[in-house]
Every structure is written in C-alpha cells, then in structure tokens.
Amino acid sequence: MSYILKFRDIGVGDLGLVGGKALNLGILTVAGLPVPPGVVVTTEAYDQVAGALDLGAQAADPAKARELVMRAPVPEDIAAAIRRFGDVPVAVRSSATAEDLPYASFAGQQDTYLNVIGGDAVLDAVHRCWASLWTDRAVAYRSANGIDHQAVKLAVVIQEMVQSEIAGVMFTANPITGRRREAVIDASPGLGEAVVSGAVNPDHFVVRDGRVRERRLGDKRMAVRSLAGGGVEQVATAQDAACLTDAQILALAELGGRVEDHYGSPQDTEWAIDAGGTLWLTQARPITTLYPVPEGPPGLRAYFCFSLAQGLTRPITPMGVSAFRMLSSSVSATVFGSPVADPRAGATAFHEAGGRIFIDLTSLLRSSLGRAVVPRVFDVMEARSATVIRGLFDEPEFSVTQRAKLPAIRRGLRLVWRFRLPPHAVQAIANPAKARLRVEQIGADLRARLPLPPGVTPLDHAEWLLSTQMIPLVPAILPAAAPGFIMLGLADRLLGAKAGPGEVQGVLRGLPHNVTTEMDLELWHLAERIRKHPEAAAALRDDPTGDLPPLVREALADFLARYGDRAVAEIDLGLPRWREDPSHVLGVLANYLRLEDSSLAPDALFARGAAEAESMIAELSRRAGGLRGRVVRFALGRARALAGFRELPKYYLVVALATVRELLWRVGADLAGHGAIERPGDVFFLTLPEARAGGDLRATVARRRDDYDRELRRRHIPRVLLSDGTEPEAVASRAPAPDGALTGTPASAGTVTGLARVVLDPVGAHLEPGEILVCPSTDPGWTPLFLTAAGLVMEMGGANSHGAVVAREYGIPAVVGVPRATESLETGQRITVDGTSGVVTPASQ
Incomplete structure (x- = not known):
C-alpha cells in the first residue's frame, strides 16, 4: 500500500490516491514551479483508519461521523510513517478526492493546521484532517454539488512551512469582471491565513499586460505569525504603506x-514570500466561478446571450443547441441571404458556451447601421442588454469600420419584397380579422407539413423541418403583429404629454388573440371544471403527483390535446413536453384550486383588464380631441386587435420543435437498439452529426450529462460576454439604488405591496394568491403562475419582453431587468413593486 508519496512522485492520474490539493502540488513540482517540498499521506491510509466505519450513512449527523473517525485507531505502521515528518515545522492540509476540481473548489471545506512541530503533533493534525472530511460545511457543500458522500476520500498534505513575511492569494483572471489574463492579487504581512480567512483588509492589486492597473491599500491591522513552539498567533500590526513592491x-x-x-x-493560487525574498507557490486550483468563453475568431469579440433573452437561465441540452445551429443557418440564408456551407455547424455568428447560446454582435457594433438599429431592438426586448451594448460603443476595439448603410438596406428591402411585408401589414391595419385568418392558415399549413412522409427517415425529416420550415414563419407572421406596436407608438406620439406614465401601455391589458394568454385562461377554466367535483379537486390539491381521478385525467387530456407541445424552457427540444410529463400543469392546477376569492379569479381579472383598456382608449381619445382623437382611437384599437399575435411565431416554432423531438426520440430508440447509447433519451445529449454518424456514443453521453448537471447549478449567466472573459455589466459603474431599493425597467404600471416568493424553477412551484413572484426570467411555461401573482420582479427582460407583456395583460405591476433580484430578495420578505417607475423597495427591517 502507498501510504506516503513525495510531491515529485505524484502523477496526473493519481487524484483518487492523493486528492485534489496534493495532485496540483505534485503537478506544479514536476513542472519546476517554486513549491515548498512535501509529501502526501494517501487515501490508502484514510481507508485503513476509516474505511470500515460506513461514514456515508452518517451524513445526516456529521458530528457523529467526526467522532467515529477521531476514535478510530491509526495502525502503527501508518503512525510511524507520519511521525517521521515532525523534525521541521510543517503545514498539514486536507486534500479530498472531490477538491480543487474544475467545477468545485471545496475551498476551506476541510481543515488546515499551520506550523505543526513534532511527530505526535503531526500525527494528531493528520487525524484531525481525516475527521474534517465530515465537517458540517463539507457535508453541505458536497450535497449542494451533487457529490456522493460515500465516494469521497481524504488524503493529507504535509508540507515544509514557509515562514512568510508577506503572503496572500492571486487569481490569474479577474473573478469579478471575468477578464482573462488579468492578475488580481491580495496581500498582507505574515502568513497567508489572514488573507484566506478574511480576517484582514489586504492590499489589492490588479495587473494586466505587464502593468499595475489598480492599487488599493488595506489597513492590514492584523497578521498571523508562527509561534516558536508550534502553532500560530494573531498579532496587531500597523502598516499604511503597500506590503509589496511593484517588482x-x-x-x-x-x-x-x-x-x-x-x-x-x-x-x-496561494503564495508566500519568505524573509530572504524567495517567492513560493503553496497552492493552485481552477477558478470555478468564471463563465466559459465562446470559441470564436481572433480579436476582441462581443457575445450576446440569446438563451437569457429567451428566458432561460438553465443550460440547453446538446441536441437542443445542435437544433439551434441549424436554425441559425436558416436565419443566415433566409434573413441575410447568406447560405451556410455546413448548415449543421451553424451560422458564423452562432456560438455556444456553458450550454447557453451566444450570438456574436461584433460586426453589428462595428457597423453604423447596426449601432443605430440593434440597441433600439434590445430596448423593447431586453433593456439592460441595450444599456450594456451602448456602453461598448466607446471601446476602441469596437469602433465603427463599416459606415456604408446601402448594402444592408438593400438586403432588408429584398427580405421585405420576398415576404410581402408591406401589403400584409396594410391588410392587418385595414382588416384585423383577415390578418388573423392568414396567420391561422400559416399555422395550419405548418401542421400539415409536420408528419413524417413515407420513405423519409426521421433524422432527415427533422433536419428538413429545422433548416427550411421554421424560420420563415417569423417574417410571415410579423406583418400581423408589428403593426399593432407601430399603431401603439403612433398613438403615444400623438398624445404626447396628454398621456400619463403607463397609460398608453395600459391599453394592452386583456389583449385578445394571444395564444399564451388563451392557454393560461384555458387552464383556469379546466381548474374550474374540476372544482365543481369536490372529491376530485381535493385529490388534486392535496397530491398533484398521485393517482388522478378519472375526471381530472379526462380534463387534462383535453388541455394537452391543444397545448401539450408546450413546456417550461420549451425552446430546448431536449426537454419533455407537457404531453410527456404534465407534472408542472398539475402543480399549477393545484395552485388554482387554492384560490377561493372569485374577484381574484384570472378570467375576472382578464375581463376587468380588457374593460379598463377600452375605457382608457375612450379617455385618451377624448383628451386628444377632434381629428387627432379619432386617429388615437383608431390606432389604439388596432393595437389591441393586432398586438396579441406577437406570441404566435414562437408558438408555431415550439409546435414544430415538439415534432422534431418526437422524430429524434425515434432516432434515439434506433441508436439504443444498436447499443450506441443506453436508452432513447440519451440522443438529446448528442448532436445531429453524431446521431447521424452512430458508433459507440455512450461515453460521450455520460460526459455530456455530467457537464449539463453541473451547469444546472450555475446561478449567474452574463447578458453580454467579451471574448477575453469580461462581463461589461460587471465593469460598468452603477449608481446605488435609492434607500436600498432595486431598480429595473418599468414593465407594467401600478404599485403593489406584498410578500415576495423567490422562484428559480416554475416546475412544482407554489405561489399563494397575492404573493409577488420574483424570478430570473420567464417563458410561456411560467405564465400560469402569473394568474395568482400580485406582482412580478424579473432579473431579465425589457418593456416588451414576454413576461412584461403577459404581466400587463393580467394587470399586475411588474419591474423587469432587476440585477440579481433573486439573490437580493428573500421569500417571505415584504416588498413594494412600482411598475410605473421601475423600482422595487424592500420593507425596512
């Protein structure tokens, strides 16, 4: 058994034997980097002491697990081997097999003992390190990161102590802004423990391109020093000057x-400088919090997160990303007239990182026309992204290089001519009923093309749908919806100061012909049907996951026959549709059945909102007066008649994606039958080219599932990301919100005070009537929750993002684009949402 290994004898494949910390020290030593010499007591020794204790079963009681380890005897051969390292002062540090990993650092989760002197003291410190694998914090950290307690073991590093004059930590990329190749250094006198533990305000330095770019001195009023007989002490210090020279x-x-x-x-990294001025490296581990950078062409690039704009914080499955690659190729060919050589590879602007989709905006930022158009589009889609993008205009790397507007205008005119946008728009304004019939026919024609034709393989048909049938739906339907918003803007301009804040937008409450609103109301009517049968209602309300009464099954089947293609995070075809897994729908129904106040019933609120909108049209036209008033009335009427169509393009795309999912499931069944994958659903962790190529893909699926599960735990996703890793939003200075309030984009007028309910995933979420929904972002899968919400706060979105539109239609105050709202607010906290000013104010504590 290998109980002791020197650093230089550790190999790159020894993680299970030496743990993450020791593995990195070994790698650094072999690389010739300045690491203090040392050894590692391997996991074989830990097994001899604790292997028979069944500690995993004690995870619910970490204190008992620690006690069992400390009471376990250490075999004499292991004890003797450890005692030999007590002749000089050493640092004794835990090194778990789940530690210093690319996705989980485990920083500070197990114990470290400094300046340990004497053989018995070293043995005691090693024993305590073994027990520290079962500290409360380490057990909780493993649980949060989905790491099996039974699978983790502990090695222990014994390393010669550096009696440092100055020590600290250094990140080789900026952990706040994400900028790569920018060293961030915190330093303080004495041992590094003062900086690592946060016990001191250290000096702070930022270095980029060989220059010190930032220098902020801390008070450094305390230092950790070694004691002559072993151990350490905290001593008061007084050092106003920088503790490090520029050199x-x-x-x-x-x-x-x-x-x-x-x-x-x-x-x-952790580092130390001894009394002789020698620089030592005492630890290195990956920075786990940085968002991965998309792979793209050389030079500084700006990437916009399309996933977030669609309301997704979660990663998209590999097959979902692969489908969007083909869709992006279709956009390039359809919209920009630039066919892609390999449609499966995606358009040149399409990129993926961390399971999210990013669009390269660099060429648009460098174009005078792009600068004029793109931020205005984001103003109504995702307002905070618009602010970030405008902030890049002054960066030299994004200076305008394309000033000619004519080529782009010509391409736009060709698109307009091809899809006959002006005549369709005119028709929509002249006769909204005909426009509605036209877009409904577009949907019927699409559904007719969805079934698999005879003699065509499921994979071929899936790719045909993705590459030719879906993207053209958007410009085909656009002339029906866009005129509604144009008419709204016209009325707003004609009214000027005669319309108060939020009054024109209030006309969009209770919009007809919105497929998502119709779906939500249909779900409410379904709940009302069930409510008339007390036993069925009670069964569903008490246990929506249990056996369903026949009445509920029948009612649910009717709903799913029409809306079963939808899902939470529905743009990812790798996720089950409601038809496959109706648990979310059942949970929403259970919530609806708890609503007893008929005045708060969603259909009543919707009808009241529609009536108030019509009254507002009459009032605004009266204020305008005369011919202007008649034009205002006409424009606002057309806005109500047409704006609801805005949801149809996405809805039809989702219907088509549901068919593509069914086709790919058949491909997965075939691959599983040939042993290429374990089960049909594994196909969604492949790409379209991989599914076509076949072969043994099981290892690929396993790796991708692990990556996907890790990304599910990521909380922060950048709106805009530069190719050097910088998040521009993190760099930009922001004025503090007044009186501790949070600010965002006003989305739905009105003010409400209530208890916050922070929801990160709508599946299974419980929202009491009158609570204020606080969430990262939304897609149609979230909107049934709106029906019982008193207000809405979202981290993402603009005034015309999906969640904002639905909130207005339901008449609930909403503020969107509120940075880190789900982290700043807590469930049960009383907050006030002002949807007119865009301010969210927590109640004073």
Missing part, C-alpha cells in the same frame, strides 16, 4: 501566468 507584484503576476499556461485555464 514583487509583477513577479507574482508573471508566476501566475506560468501556472495558468501550464494548466491551460485560469487558476486561484
């Missing part, structure tokens, strides 16, 4: 660059 700062940054180059990824 030392640059030497540290150069060392950090070498470490990053060796690993090929940004690193979180």
